[in-house]
Amino acid sequence: MYNTGNKMKYPVFKYRWRWMLKNSPEELWKYISNTELFNHDTGLPPVNDLTADGGELVNARHRLKFYRLGIPVEWVEEPFQWVRPERFGVLREYSKGPVAFMRVIVNLNKIEDGDHKTLLTYDVDITPRNPLGLLAIPIQVGLISRIQFGKIFNRYDSHIGISERSIVFEEKNHLNSGNIDRIHKRAAALPKDETSNHLKEKLLNLLSFGTEPYLSQLKPRTLSVMWNVPYPEVLTFLLQATRAGILQMQWEILCPLCRGAKESYEHLDELDSSVHCETCNIDFNANFEQSVSLTFRPVAAIRQVRGERFCVAGPQVTPHIIMQQLLPPEGMKTLSIQLEEGAYRFRALDSPGNQLVRVVAGGDDKYKIIVSEAGWDDNDIQLSHDVSITLQNDSSHEKLVILERTAWSDEATTAAEVTAMQSFRDLFSSEALRPGQEISVGSLAIVFTDLKASTNLYRRIGDAPAFGLVMDHFDTLKAEIVKENGSIVKTIGDAVMAAFRSPDAAVRAMIGAQEALKLNTNKGQDPLKLKVGIHWGPCIAVNLNERLDYFGTTVNMAARLEGFSSGEDIILSEAVFEDPAIVKMIAEKSAKLDCDKIDTTLKGFEGEKFNVFRITPVNQEG
Ligand SMILES: [Zn+2]
The missing domain is CATH 3.30.70.1230 (Nucleotide cyclase, GGDEF domain)
Incomplete structure (x- = not known):
């Protein structure tokens, strides 16, 4: 008898896949934990973020939705948890679609095995929500994803250090002859010197074959590394290409805590200096030195970039965060972390203040961080490079605890820097x-x-x-x-x-x-x-x-x-x-x-x- 009042019990499908990779966990982290790039590369549809509509989600949970094969799939995503460069994972609870729960945990273990330096372990626990899920999971996840994921990880692995650029390139040319004619016509306005000609060719190639997530946010510093051309020359060229009508500027206002782009404007006079961050639940004032950064994207007449998101909160969305962990009320966790020398801070989302720490040789190799309603203590804390940290939540609320670098990313091109340039x-x-x-x-x-x-x-x-x-x-x-x-x-x-x-x-x-x-x-x-x-x-x-x-x-x-x-x-x-x-x-x-x-x-x-x-x-x- 079919009883709608009782949820049918379905088994949990558990998969564990392993791949041996040639690069070290440190080298792989930037790519493997880039869930935006990975989800795009696996062919998942872009997500809609419904978090702001639903309300009542705490600790940076997101309500997300996409359509897959015409079926609406909707879920609440817990914050990603990670310890760089060793482990990340996420739990998704679905309210629509064939799946009820899915937990993914990815481990990057250092090994020494011939050419291989990393053992990548990918664990997926997945529970169906309905008979379609029961049928589809063994095929879609058990067979197809396993093969596909292996191919993608191996592709990242084989390109790192040799030809990093091919990670952001696809085989398909996205430009039609009309787009290309338009680029050449507009490029006539660019300077004709050797550097410009060289960069013009690089840019055309990028616009033709670059993946959409990459093109939606072109960063001058990463392009300088990829093209192997000094940064000031790349930045000046991108400004010239904007003047010529090939690219457009995006002035992005970054939240001082999560450093995510909260607003994006094409012109400075559209900028509003008081901004709210949904994720961190704070209001802040934009300043040119830290919170306004410049990126570029192609204009729509050259290449349509929809600016779609494929993952909203993976570790590479906030790369300055070394560790992020969710602790239940009164919960405790012990983790070992490797840290480079420098200044860091602990904080908990939605809790005021933070705890500054310094990582130095000879610092403590064991430390307990207590999160409580009483705030942080202001002792001078020094940790060693290899440290075992115990996180203890003394409060009666769930806490998202974060350990992050305090230095601002030097990857960003700040508005202060650009507006002080003569070429701008x-x-x-x-x-x-x-x-x-x-x-x-x-x-x-x-x-x-x-x-x-x-x-x-x-x-x-x-x-x-x-x-x-x-x-x-x-x-x-x-x-x-x-x-x-x-x-x-x-x-x-x-x-x-x-x-x-x-x-x-x-x-x-x-x-x-x-x-x-x-x-x-x-x-x-x-x-x-x-x-x-x-x-x-x-x-x-x-x-x-x-x-x-x-x-x-x-x-x-x-x-x-x-x-x-x-x-x-x-x-x-x-x-x-x-x-x-x-x-x-x-x-x-x-x-x-x-x-x-x-x-x-x-x-x-x-x-x-x-x-x-x-x-x-x-x-x-x-
Ligand atoms: Zn924020």
Whole structure:
């Protein structure tokens, strides 16, 4: 008799597959735990995230849905749990479709067996929800998935280190002849030098054969590695390709905790600086230094990239998280973890605060972390590289405990970095913030220059020749600034305001500019003398006259420093002078740079006093 009130009992199908792989667990982790790439490669349909609609899910659980062979499949996914680079797993509980439960656990064990360094064990426990599941699971999972997964893992394994790029490439060409004609037509606007031609070819290949998840978020730094071309050149090329109408920019706002992209905009003036993260359940303010990053994607007329997601929460969605574990109320777990030296923190989702730890040689090799309503203790904790950690949940709630690196990923291209680039300002002169919007860009080196005695120059050699010299000096200055990845923010008469990401880049560019001005001088003529002041500190980006500009104390101070320059020296604030890179530069160039402290102090805005320093490049020719 068929009884709808009682769920039919189905057996649990348990599968365990093993593969021996040539790379080490550390090398494989980035690919094997990239569930987005893997699900796409296995041919699973993209998922719809229904989490926000349903409500009531805690600890980063997701409600997800897709259609497979026309059948709706819907499930709640527990947070992935992992310990990098050894293990990850997830549990899914289904409310629609042929499956009731599925648990996947993947282990990467280090082995030494001839050519093989890793034993990959893939465990799947799967319970049917209905007779269709009972029939389909042994075929779909037991036979088809086993063969298919093995092929994919072996493909990743054989490409790592040799031709990593082929992992993000497919055999099928996604471009039709119309797309290709359009690319060539638009590419005519790109520079014709050797580097550009080389990169054009690489980009065409990527647009033709790249997988969709990869193309939906092109990162300049990963492309620089894959193409083996220096990062600044790749970034500039991608900006040029955007100007030419092949790519488009995506300004992504990253959550400071999970670092996931929460909002994405094509233009800076669409950006709203207050953002909410669903996963972490926090509100935050975007700043250019950390939370706004730039990625690219092809424009739809070149290649349609739907931006579909194939997995929303696998370990590679948050690669800075080393360990993530779900602990039941009063639960406890002990795990052994391998950690590289550096700064980390423990935190629990939806709990305030965190516990900072440092990993150093000789640190504790055993440690117990207690998660409670009382918060974290602030002891200075030092852990060893190989540590056994006990996680203990003293609270009466389930806790998602996370161990993560505190350093921001250096894979991201930050808005602070891009907006301080000359090529960005040249190509997207109207790309600015919304009027009235102010956004922190972190610290910049701000440079002010002016020509010494330019009024005398006009009087002495006449207006037209003097004007020519002044214009040439702008070109010289710009060339030296671009060489150091800085940018001219604006010119005011003969004066220039420029911005750099680091103090040493600013100092090198200015030494270069003063030297170049000397070299460019005709015989018998007095060289133009460039007065320079440099300060380094936090700045705020604003929209001023439709251009991206900076303001703040740092800018005001830098403007005042320039007044102390004689035109044969560079005036540095204490913040610049004491920067480790400058200290090193002065020590190394001791024969070529004289430096002294100026006998004055600048008053800041709250009565603070600043020391001021002068460096003078010593003339080597004489
Ligand atoms: Zn978040």
